[in-house]
Amino acid sequence: MGMTMSEKILARAAGRDSVRPGDLLLAKIDFAMGHDLTIPPAGKIMREQMGAQKVWDVDRVAVVQDHFQPAKDIASAGLGRMTREFAREMGIKWYFEVGQGGICHTVLPERGLVLPGELVVGADSHSCTYGALNNFATGIGSTDLACVMALGELWFRVPESLRFVYHHKLPQWVEAKDLILHVIGTIGVDGARSKAMEHTGDAIAHIDMEGRLTMTNMAIEAGAKNGIIGFDEVTREFLEGRAQRAYTPVDSDPDAEYEKTFEFDAEAIPITLARPMSPDHTAPIDEVAGTRLDQVFIGSCTNSKIGDLRRAAAVLKGRHIAPHVRLIVTPSSAQVAREAEREGLIGIFMDAGAGWTVATCGACLGGHMGVVGAGEVCLSTSNRNFPGRMGDPTAQVYLSNPVVAAASAVAGEIVHPKEVVGRELVYA
Amino acid sequence: MIRGRAWTFGNNVDTDxxxxxxxxxxxLDEKKLGEHAMEGVPGNEDGWSKKISAGDILVAGSNFGCGSSREIAPVAIRGAGVSxxxxxxxxxxxxxxxxxxxxxILQSPQAAEAIKEGDELEIDLDEGVIRNFTQGDEYRCDAFPPFMNELIKMGGLVPWVRERLKERAQASA
Known part of the structure; x- marks a missing residue:
């Protein structure tokens, strides 16, 4: 019996020839990540409770200051300090200070730290993002991370795999974000609970690495353990000159077993938004157009990489946002910010009336720099809109792709981008 | 044996x-987290934990705890006094x-469906049985794989890692 790519990675990491869904394994970790909310408890549990005085491999751990950093208040300054001290005392090689890293899920792929065939864990639910690079990546808790840092190993239950096949090609205006929102809307926020989501089909070949990372990023929004995509020319090109280690891609066997296969015609996918207050509460743009907005947020590990900002800037160039709206643009990494500066995108955002911030998780989790108030309506390019995620529980949060977000900021209400820019997006 | 009153919640209650x-x-402060447990559930803005007596039981629908990876979610629930x-x-x-x-934690679709807020419950963790005194009913729970039961019985992953570290130290000595 063949294995899926997720099964192959877990089998290799557990030192076994084969595994089946439901097997419990102890597996070796190739790379681990923690941030300013999860390193302080994990470090404390590892050192004080488990009694481990060093990290199993300082080359294979990343520590990123991103959630409440630059410190939003005195308490988060304390968490930042504990995170910094832990990284220094342990001698962590991949430590990313404020201003030099950004959001962990953009930083790790762009620095070539998470690679095909690897087993990657991160103490953050969106760690499933890395699977776009053909690895098995999943979110874990702080005690899990403490275990990994102490031993380099962790327990896993081999997940059942679900296969998502996308035929043809996404139409104009429709992005990877729309596709994954459409999928989540179809299967529900627990539709892939504890399972592997494997994305495949012709449409994937036409989606660039940024778009693929957006898709695997949101695996957790369907409850999945991991999201994964096969290795191809797009993966190889992305990793060229970037990969920090040698790697071995994996592919699913033709006779691999899937619990279920879902097929979608990519050509038929509309621009899709999530309505309040759940990522599976989706609607095609026609059904939500006209919703008046108070705030638009272009940011997060889901949709604030350089391509996202280029497309948003193409909408905003020479235009200004509506007077009653505020637009916050938060790049997802320092490298993205540097590139945006070089290309003149920051000036476009500022001329359009947007607030440009340092790279951080920021408003996505209602941390800082864009928390929404009672009853406010926000359109966000982030990944989840459960009640209270971005601030007050009565705030109404919609999720969309960055082009829709930028166009809607101009219109002051949710709008199809063609209403703002005409027939097509024109880059500067 | 655990005894307590049931507090019920719906489906897809997320970590936020x-x-x-x-x-x-x-x-890093379980008690403080406990004071704010379940506060993000609409209707609980003014606090939930003050209504809880130590040992009470939280009963929820499907996909409980979806969303972020924050370990402070179960810590806060425990900190509020939930058993x-x-x-x-x-x-x-x-x-x-x-x-x-x-x-x-116990998975039991049958119990989740039947239990009403305020029901008096008794739970036998070893047997995986929930008794509902208010309704005079009894529900069975799904069994976990042995390794997970072992972890819960040991008191979690911390003692398990301590054992592994000890074995490694002995092996290299």
């Missing part, structure tokens, strides 16, 4: 509702975190 992100700054969480199903990271913390 269990413990809003703004309280993540208290990530065990019963749900139709759990989101995977909440499930892992609870087992790793040695915090008892």
């Amino acid at each position: 509702q269990i413990i809003p992100a703004k309280y993540a700054i208290y990530s 065990v969480v019963v749900a139709d199903s759990f989101a995977r990271i909440f499930f892992r975190n609870s087992i790793n913390l040695g915090f008892p």
